[in-house]
Amino acid sequence: MLQRYFPILTWARSYDRGILTSDLMAAVIVTIMLIPQSLAYAMLAGLPPVVGLYASILPLFAYAVFGTSRTLAVGPVAVVSLMTASAVGAVAAPGTAEYWEAAVTLAALSGVMLAVLGLLRLGFLANLLSHPVISGFISASGILIATSQLKHILGVKAGGETWPEMLSGLAGALDGTNLATLAIGVPATLFLFWVRKGLKPALQRIGMPARVAEMTAKAGPVAAVAVTILAVIGFGLEEHGVSVVGAIPQGLPPFALPSTEYALIKALWVPALLISVIGFVESVSVAQTLAAKRRQRIAPDQELIGLGASNIASALSGGYPVTGGFARSVVNFDAGAQTPAAGAFTAVGIALASLFLTPLLFHLPNATLAATIIVAVLSLVDFKTPRLLWAYSKGDFAAHAATIAITLLAGVELGVIAGVAVGLLLYLWRASRPHAAIVGRVPGTEHFRNVERQKVLTLPHLLSIRIDESLTYLNARWLEEYVLEQVADRPPLRHVVLMCSAVNAIDASGLESLEAINHRLVDGGVKLHLSEVKGPVMDRLERAHFLDDLSGRVFLSQDSAFAELALDTGEAPGPADPFDARGMI
């Protein structure tokens, strides 16, 4: 029990020097990678860069205690930073103390929501985000984020929440492009693209082992940071209008408290919920991918608690919403991290950086951070998925396309909501008209098959319908309409058999529909029978006294139903009947 809520207890006891060495190695590499990324994502969220460092310290300790993944690395991530900017930007102006306080409050709200969802074991709600919706949302967010950073590369001021707004803002500001900034930003972007794609092969060509080359390439952004800082200092670029990070307060994260103002909480709870769900879904899929590689397991409901604790920790130390990041978790895994202690060591590294390294970052150009973000997020944009979805399922494509379009045109929050709504609508539409088939007997066998697919025997006074779905409230009305429509078309009908071999459950609405069908058929002079009802379903039908009212019978097999009811044609028995019918079977 205690281990369930404190997964740290499962691995801390067997911790030894070997694991320690692996975890420390991984922590050093992740720390180097995280420093520029944390600053950049904080900027993307509209916050002072140092807040990115704050959000990368306490949350990592919290996850080490409460998280179930051995290798997940939590902290600021691109999509959640964008969502934070969108949510907080709606209630406060960037650069103000209110803006920061709102971001802290957002982290606290999200943390509490995640923890509550975890304690109530409501992780299944994340299922509402289908893969096509998530993928569309991530692609569109990547495009939005990259576009939002272009202003830092150009050295202009431009705003905008939606893509058209951003584009028109940039177009209007192009005249004011700062050439010195451009001279930093463009080479930095190109260099980082090359680092991502070309550096590892280049290092391998000069004889570096593949894994070391991979790790070295991950430190590429640090090189871009160092070189552009030196360029700013060397050429005095600040005087030419290059905007830099400036003074970053030196020291450990402050203790912070979220706002308890009702109006603020009311404005932030929907974005906080969306951030929680998006963050959880992303984080869990990364954690599951990595866990499977080592045949480990994660516990999704406990992951909610772990991420909730991380966000509460972030809020209490002046940070903003965090979640498990894909890139950093993979680096952590590849660098050999064995336990969440690697995350704690990374936190120590970031804490040391925020104590001692921040003065060195004074002259860091914002353009370099923007280049880091652009290169990171463009890899999120996925051009293959729309094509695959179009080929595989038009409905899934529609949910994907709606999510992309509405995220770009109306912002991240409406984008997620629209994706969930379209997905759910399509699901409900499909669930409301499940598959069913009129069946007949395959001659010479006991098998019953769809009359439209095979040549089978049927009788005019006997209709057999196979229902290929559980009977729930979503299809209860369809069931009534379907059965009554089939009956209305067949005047000589005397018996209807519902073949329930694929009915795993019947809810109260399904039961009421069966009762209604039974009564309406009786009114029309037709008897209702069931066949092949599963054990648990039968138990419930008995408990509900449905069988007392049923005008017909429950047959163990469709075959026995057909054989017995074939004889009851309702006509006076004559030489041609019913024995002919029997012979025909």
Next chain:
Amino acid sequence: MLQRYFPILTWARSYDRGILTSDLMAAVIVTIMLIPQSLAYAMLAGLPPVVGLYASILPLFAYAVFGTSRTLAVGPVAVVSLMTASAVGAVAAPGTAEYWEAAVTLAALSGVMLAVLGLLRLGFLANLLSHPVISGFISASGILIATSQLKHILGVKAGGETWPEMLSGLAGALDGTNLATLAIGVPATLFLFWVRKGLKPALQRIGMPARVAEMTAKAGPVAAVAVTILAVIGFGLEEHGVSVVGAIPQGLPPFALPSTEYALIKALWVPALLISVIGFVESVSVAQTLAAKRRQRIAPDQELIGLGASNIASALSGGYPVTGGFARSVVNFDAGAQTPAAGAFTAVGIALASLFLTPLLFHLPNATLAATIIVAVLSLVDFKTPRLLWAYSKGDFAAHAATIAITLLAGVELGVIAGVAVGLLLYLWRASRPHAAIVGRVPGTEHFRNVERQKVLTLPHLLSIRIDESLTYLNARWLEEYVLEQVADRPPLRHVVLMCSAVNAIDASGLESLEAINHRLVDGGVKLHLSEVKGPVMDRLERAHFLDDLSGRVFLSQDSAFAELALDTGEAPGPADPFDARGMI
């Protein structure tokens, strides 16, 4: 095509004198029943009583043209009147011109929504209201409505939207009870209860045929109206404080236009949607019940258009939201109505009444109308359903109870929304963890059964999982977790077979989960196989190139998968193995 959108064309051509006689007879009886009911329901909606007559004229013509039920009678109904009072009461004060205009606007909004839902064939959305939710809502509405009318019986002023508010309002006003009003209201209520339960048997005892007795009993409220009017006049009760209907404008309905004010529409669209859905669900179930009795059919999407047209007609003639009523439709059916023309004749009857009868209603006490409502709605309260649901399904009971509680405590709109939300939540929760079973071979057969239910053969290196549900985004994550968890528990595992005999469809998320499972199993040295994949599902998997990546194979039968994979234990073949394994099968 034209017949689909104008169902009148299907029956008008074969209209003859015999049908005319039946329809006219039914129309006379329904008209007599409708006059007091229409006045009463308008009062319940907070509108002048004459508005109830207006809402019973043009809508009936519109339904005759566009509706598909032969016997449904549309007009004001109790639950929708209560919902109207709740919606309109939030934006205007009862008795004002704004209040009436808002009610007209509500009818127009609801009409447009219904028609649009019908044209887009979105009738399935009504499925979101499960039977337990509808039944809970109707019961709670009945209690609310009856309570709201007590003030008219007591002759006091009292308000309140929710049940506790109403009860405390009544308790506070008891001192002011008007004895003359009470002397009208209590006998009227008791008389109407007796009319409902005891009049028909009494008339039959004195020799009246059953059907005539039934119809005469339906006219009982008219007797109550007549007697109480005479009592008011005879005893001069108005001077003793008995509140009466007063002057009703004489004449045909006015031409009205809904408001186009943005703020009003914004405030009314959610209630309009809820009224539309509740009205549609009620109306369709009545229409289906009656249609089935004569083996007729209704077309639910066209019913949306029919009800939409009725509500638009209501709005244009100064009425308020209408729908198909249960009581009046049954009377119409029993009285022998054959076609919707009976509805049109009823409309003529009501029009004549509003032209000539309204002066007679000046002295009609409101207490009589309240008694009519109380007796009508108390039959809506259903005490059996909660008990049945508790026995049958705790989840359905929860949705029912939540709907009742929230409708009583927080009003009709939140009640419906809460019911839908609880129902959907429970459905999604169940859908997110479908049934699956580890299966093994029943010795000596080709059958595979759940290892927990039967004694079956399994092999340590081979895991067979039967999935009893289509793979959709709601259970995609569950599928990954379930399979990977089973695999993590079995170190010697080399093969996983997913038995897909019950998988009717795989959406894009399900496909991605299969791909993820495949990759993760490969990482762990395990091959994934499928068996018994249905034809249409297989076609799609091929189109998506899933089979190219699949580490294992697709077997036609689970039996052949078991037979072949049993041999591949991964150990060096020795005398005890794999032939022993084969012998064991």
